[in-house]
Amino acid sequence: MPRILPTLLLLLLAAPSAAGANDLFRDEVAPALQQHCVRCHAGDEPKGDLNLTTRAGLLNGGNSGASVAPGDAEASLLLDYISGDEPAMPKDAPPLSAEQVEAIRRWIAAGAPWPEDFELVDKHKVDDNWWSLMPLAQVDVPAIDAPWIRTPVDAFILAKLRENNLEPSPEADRRTLIRRLTYDLHGLPPTPEEIEAFVADPDPNAYRNLVDRLLASPRYGERWGRHWLDIVHYGESHGYDKDKPRPNAWPYRDYVINSFNEDKPYDRFVAEQIAGDVLFVHDPQATVATGFIAAGPWDFVGHVELREGTVDKDIARSNDRDDMLSNAMSTFTSLTVHCARCHDHKFDPIRQQDYYALQAVFAGVDRADRPYDADPEVARRRVHLAAQKTQLDEQLAAVERRLDAITSPEIEAIDSLVALTSELAEDLPEETKSKTLGYHSEIMPRADVTKWVQVDLGRSIPIDEIVLVPAHVAYGGHPGPGFGFPPRFKVEVSDDLDFAASQVVCDYTSEDYAHPGDRWQHFAADGKQGRFVRVTATRLWERTDDWIFALGELAVLSGGENAAFGKPVTALDSIEASPSWATVNLVDGFSSLVRVAAADGVRPLRRQKVDAALEQAKAARKARVNELLDDDTGAELTRLQAELAGIEAELASLPEQQEVYAAATEFDPQGAFKPAGEPRPIHLLGRGDVRNPKGLVAPSAVAAVRGPEGHFTLDEAQDEGQRRAALAGWLVDPRNALVRRSIVNRVWQYHFGKGIVDSPNDFGRMGTLPTHPELLEWLAGWFADHGHSLKQLHRLLLLSAVYRQESQSRDEAARVDAANRYLWRMNRARLDAECIRDAMLYVAGQLDLTMGGPSVQHFFFKDDHSPVYDYARFDVDDPRSRRRSVYRFLVRSVPDPFMDCLDCADPSIMTPKRNTTLTSIQALALLNNPLIVRQSEHFAERLQSEHDTLDAQLTAAYRLALGREPDDDERQALADFVARHGLASACRVILNSNEFLFVD
């Protein structure tokens, strides 16, 4: 609706019959209502239930009754509300002008005419001239000549400072600069040697060289990759209830770090994360990049356990897509599109339609493990071999069709046997997927415990055979086959409920039985007679540090029927977790995988036998045909088979594919969680409610962004890859200024502590305005002109005079601009959680700089219904705790309390900017957390091993941790303290000091 307003106004202008009152409405009343009223009195849930955007709304009125009595201004509530000395409306906003009130009075008196079907639209929303939505403007660098200026950036800054009667601060000393730069680019302090070298460097380019050296180090990608992971809310467990780990999330983290280190052009970086798997098929890392789409939380119960077709299932899926699109739009465009889920955006020109069109972009993908080749060479080889294999398969099929024509009386006999058997098989049921798992005992803390489960056949009967069907559940690292199948057990038959006397069918209680995997275990009972059949496990199966007995199905064959089917089952104990596990599931006709038996007997069991016979007959036929082959065909067959075997062997010999948790369209189903096949239909949802679907919505981008084409033209509308590729194309379109503004602002923020726009994820009306709009514009253009290179952008900003300023406050400047919006000094920063932890390990000589690979778990882990993550039960001296913090395993539901209290990003929410809090809990953590307490000791040991005298040790401690030497006063105080409490205690003080935690 928003865009029709101008047209309607034109129509109004053209309306010939509408006399004065109509003009009055058009010229004065409508603009007044639009300016003052419809911001609140519009939409599905207007304030006071009064909708002032339509004539019907006006006349129907709201909670207080009709707002207008046409023809009678004095009786009209509307006028009452907006007039008087202290008008009740607009609430908390400036009143209407006297002229506007008078115009409304006259208009009502004239009958309050309102053109048919005309709808007022919130003026705030139709304004798509909003700064961030406009194409990039050409901006000139301010022409200021001042010696302070080192780069064009400085000219912008200085111009603004002068406008505000402010002067920049002097350049900080080199000691301060190298500490600032090293933390900024590496998240670590500089070493004493690096500091001294820089301080003493006579090269006029010393600063520039330092910046280049720091940017070239792999530590840079670790530091700046971590910023990116904050923004995209990357985590390594699902979140919610049953917060399962994602062991294959880390390749995305490494992809991010490597991308920063390689200085991947930002537009390529963006495109890869949205649709790398589609756009760059030959680069496996581009597939890994779609870990971006899967980075956020995922509702395990909603996806895996809820049945298809339920309301909650739809809600879970809708929430899932909401997370994907919010992540994409917040991260790349700094737009709050997610606000338009229940209604049109209240403040920005984003329609509900836009929101669901973006849901449609992600409607075909889910989050799942996805295979890829870490080595691009291997990836290419695999694609090549697969193509060859397809070709050979076709050739072989052609030859085999020729073989079908070969015949002999013997072959004919086999053929008729095969035909007959196939017919027989057709009458028998197909494999049917199981809906239940089976029987599961209570969980034991040790293996050698006896458990039994038994079935009551109802009466004593002769038994031919007993079949144990192993359960199959992938759980806690166990792949699934033979879940819970006991290594030691026996099977008995008895007429006595308690098996006081019994006949043994088989007994494997004195030595371990080979684990059967998924194979059914048949035991001949030779007609033994009994009413009860009992399976007794005497050694349980190991799950994860605990032991259980489970069985998928128990079949008791008697006279060709399964006599156990549906009969009462009892057990020593059982975990009743219907519908998965239950005693009744032992004889419900289903193993964990397939239908085993049916109410009318053992037909599925027979099907297995018939299928085996068919296989045999076919093999026999092949052997006969081979004997009768002519030489050429035989040779061709042999050659093709050999080639195929070669290809298959080579395929098998390729390094095993890795998996990454990423956007996926093909994956192994898990419970009710299955691939979509093709994009799920997306409806606009009334008030965001899945029970209120409106029209179908096609994928597209946000129409209000000027420049790139928001409408997608897709060759194949149902091709999910094309949808994401189209969104990627829209984002990286050179005309999309928003994407460039968004990233240069983020980079600015991480360097200076505050963005040019201080709401980095909201460039809309509710966000803050840029402090330096021209600079932002100029930077965005410069960035695009310089190949979207982040390293060049860093260089530009870091070499500026504004970055090199001191952080000292100055009273006269603070009086004008206490918040330092105009950057008359550098901002002092408190180290973030990762910097504190890494720096501590670094100065203590403990930091392990190994890069990449699976994340290190700083907790005790136990897989369970809700997995246990316990940070207290972890040895802080474990070598794993020495890796950089960016390699920590990030659990959503149970974040590391130490990092958490230091304002570490919560991976459940996008964190474009971290809070900085200073609390007593934080002080306690920094004093007493075992990590700090131990690192203080390591720090002391290091100092003692490297230096002989206490004085030298204290000097080294200061140089390592604070980048300077202690003065006499400090030296004395520390020496006295060490004399009483030891060097480790002194190190603990230094690691707790403000000077260690803040960077000037």
Added chain:
Amino acid sequence: MPPQRPHVPTTRREFLWNLGGGLGGIALAHLLGEGGLLAPAGASETATRPAVGLHHSPKAKRVVQLFMSGAASQCDTFDYKPELIERDGQPWDPGEKVELFQSTPGHCMASPWGWKQYGECGKWMSDLVPHLGECVDDMAFVHGMISKSNVHGPATFMQNTGFVLPGFPSMGAWISYGLGSMTDDLPTFVVLPDARGFAPNGPGNWSAGFLPAAHQGTLIKPAEENPIADLFPPDEADYITPQSEADTLALLARLNGRHMAERPGDSRLDARIASYELAARLQLSAPAVLDLSDETEATRRMYGLDEKVTEDFGRNCLITRRLLERGVRFVQVWSGADNGFPRRNWDSHEDIKRDHGDMGRSMDKPAAALLKDLKARGMLDETIVIWTTEFGRMPCSQGSKGRDHNPFGFTSWLAGGGIRGGTSYGETDEWSYKAVTDTAYCYDLHATVLHLLGIDHEQLTFRHNGIDRRLTDVHGRVIDEIVA
């Protein structure tokens, strides 16, 4: 109860805890003695406190939230339906398709517990909660509760944060943000989890979300050797002694003071210095609040500390009262851990009698004791006690003895400051299946609690990712009918 024998501490940490924070105490005394080093008390915490004043005069100033994890059944506790008893075992036909979480609806199943009337208001309560029955004239029941999710994780988030998604601040965090602290000695928002483990979502349930971290719940696990993480140095740290600790804080204050003097105009440096003083205060206060030795035998028995079944929840309820006495603003107490097996929360799909039996017995007496104790001490008037769960359970059977999830109708109750006792608001249908009259969502409960604390729920906001977020999202109505 066995006689208390003197306890010999076996570890240094235990020694410190028993000493009532001896180490911290020494450090604090030292700091106070130094004088001049102290920043104004509470400087660091208040630095993160927003300027959200009270919107109107409050009726209460603190809150206890008792959370029944796993979904406590309304029709086995507070929602009396004679019709359900009458039709026990008969086919259940509510006249529409019923979509259940795990199962298909079974027959009508009356509660295995009988029902009696209690108090002047004559409220019917089941025999599972007889002790709470003695408190009904102080309680207001909200029977028409509805949840937007039928799944534990999202629904538990919803009751705590108003949203079914992770990442939002919980009610305690919002109240900490809105009202700030009443003491410098203890955290504003304390969480006491079930001794058997965390509920679904874990610490996400008491997260500060996008609010500053200072507002998140501080976890206290009274049953563990080390009830508050990092309150004291670990045992293994031999080099830290009470004397070194005092000198450490003094030296740190001195170094930080010099550092700050050279960098005027940065209040964060000041706040960080003050945070160490607050830490020392916490070291002194926390062990004392957890030390129950000064409680009378009668009090201990009232909370059920002498019985195995009530001991854990009872201890947490008693500690709750002690926390409130010392100025803690918001205490969240959990009854029930995760949904695993054997059952350790209220999620009784298999056997309501067995599993609700255990949970009910463990909760009833201590919760009632807390109400009575607060009342006897004149504290109930200023304390809101709110009993919540993520959703209810079905009036029909699952299997033969269990009950499946019911998001369509369940019960919460409130008591204390500003609550009209002896009232019941809202109703479910004749089965206790669907809320039909005066329905309510968590938004309404949250709005009511905030209202009683003097906060307009529409005005308590925080800008995050482009939206002025509220505890009540875009909903919420103060339930005037239960307000005194």
